[in-house]
Amino acid sequence: MLKIVLFLSTLLLAVQARPVSYAGGWTLMSQNNWESSVLHYHYSPTAFESFGISLENYNESDRYDTNLQFNKLLKRKNTRTSQANLYLKTKAGLAFEGNNEYFNSHLGLAADWETRRYFTSYETALHYSDDLDNGSFHQQARVGIAPYIGEFGDLHTWFMLQVEHHPEEELDSEKFIITPLVRFFKGAYLTEFGVNSNGNAMINLIIRF
Amino acid sequence: MIKKTLLLSLCAIFINFSFAAEKATEKKLGETVLVNVKGLVCDFCAVGLKKTFGKKTPEVNSIDVSLKEQKIILYFEKDKTLADEKITKLIKDNGYNIVSIVRNYKAEKSVE
Numbered sequence: 099m100l101k102i103v104l105f106l107s108t109l110l111l112a113v114q115a116r117p118v119s120y121a122g123g124w125t126l127m128s129q130n131n132w133e134s135s136v137l138h139y140h141y142s143p144t145a146f147e148s149f150g151i152s153l154e155n156y157n158e159s160d161r162y163d164t165n166l167q168f169n170k171l172l173k174r175k176n177t178r179t180s181q182a183n184l185y186l187k188t189k190a191g192l193a194f195e196g197n198n199e200y201f202n203s204h205l206g207l208a209a210d211w212e213t214r215r216y217f218t219s220y221e222t223a224l225h226y227s228d229d230l231d232n233g234s235f236h237q238q239a240r241v242g243i244a245p246y247i248g249e250f251g252d253l254h255t256w257f258m259l260q261v262e263h264h265p266e267e268e269l270d271s272e273k274f275i276i277t278p279l280v281r282f283f284k285g286a287y288l289t290e291f292g293v294n295s296n297g298n299a300m301i302n303l304i305i306r307f
Numbered sequence: 308m309i310k311k312t313l314l315l316s317l318c319a320i321f322i323n324f325s326f327a328a329e330k331a332t333e334k335k336l337g338e339t340v341l342v343n344v345k346g347l348v349c350d351f352c353a354v355g356l357k358k359t360f361g362k363k364t365p366e367v368n369s370i371d372v373s374l375k376e377q378k379i380i381l382y383f384e385k386d387k388t389l390a391d392e393k394i395t396k397l398i399k400d401n402g403y404n405i406v407s408i409v410r411n412y413k414a415e416k417s418v419e
Contacts, residue, residue: 116351119351119355120354120355120356120358120359120401121355121359121400121401122358122359122362123355123358144400145355145400145401145402146402171402174346174402176344176345176346176402176403176404177345177346178345178377178406179377180346180348181346181347181348181352212348212349213348214348214349214374214375247375249373249374249375250350250353250372250373250374251350251353254349254350283349283350284350285350285354286350286351286354288351306351306354306355
């Protein structure tokens with residue numbers, strides 16, 4: 099019961115863009131950064147929710163998180179020049195580290211607003227696992243600008259700045275992490291490359307099917 | 308000899324493409340419908356709409372999406388069409404809003 103309460107009371111947001119696809123669409127996401135590598139595969143029965151699996155391996159340990167995931171588009175606001183979204187994100191499953199197994203859960207909120215020229219997003223996250231005394235929290239924001247505006251099917255380029263806040267990290271350099279990155283986007287393919295303020299690389303890939 | 312073979316192969320491919328293109332243009336299409344929408348900001352939006360109309364509506368021969376003009380053009384098969392309500396539902400179910408639907412639209416060129 100306690101786990102369920104904690105699960106419902108935790109908040110996490112993984113670093114994802116567009117966590118829900120079109121109705122009937124499959125999405126493959128790969129995220130690799132200073133902290134971990136994540137492989138996420140999800141299916142959207144409608145354009146307002148997605149179900150999937152998520153596998154995560156942490157860089158500085160032999161820990162693996164295996165989760166089932168559910169994302170929901172809570173609210174969308176469309177205009178002739180912009181789109182704004184509010185998403186709920188949840189994950190729950192088991193974490194494996196050596197011979198140990200832990201119950202593992204995430205619940206998060208993400209918001210974004212974008213035009214064809216500008217992009218902003220904010221995500222807040224809590225993560226509960228049996229091996230974490232009080233869970234962990236992090237938040238993240240992004241701003242971006244497209245140097246040119248392309249039509250559908252063109253190669254779109256974005257310059258973005260990402261700021262992460264990890265209050266539980268011991269090192270000051272890891273409490274706040276800044277990552278300038280470039281996003282390339284064409285059709286059903288999106289990829290991002292960046293290097294953070296500690297010199298660690300970030301490579302993300304999203305493919306819609 | 309190799310050069311000749313390559314040249315002949317290229318010619319054959321070119322002729323094949325020419326016939327294919329001619330066949331496509333000769334194929335008679337039905338009504339063209341312009342749908343003005345709100346919320347199209349990126350290629351994922353356009354890909355989703357193209358997949359939706361490609362999978363769920365055999366009445367639609369092809370679809371063009373313009374992010375710049377926030378419009379979708381539906382090219383129907385000959386003697387086929389979809390009611391405004393159905394078009395509206397499919398687009399709203401994808402998370403976008405309809406501004407207007409223009410029947411028998413004269414598309415001057417592909418917007419892609």
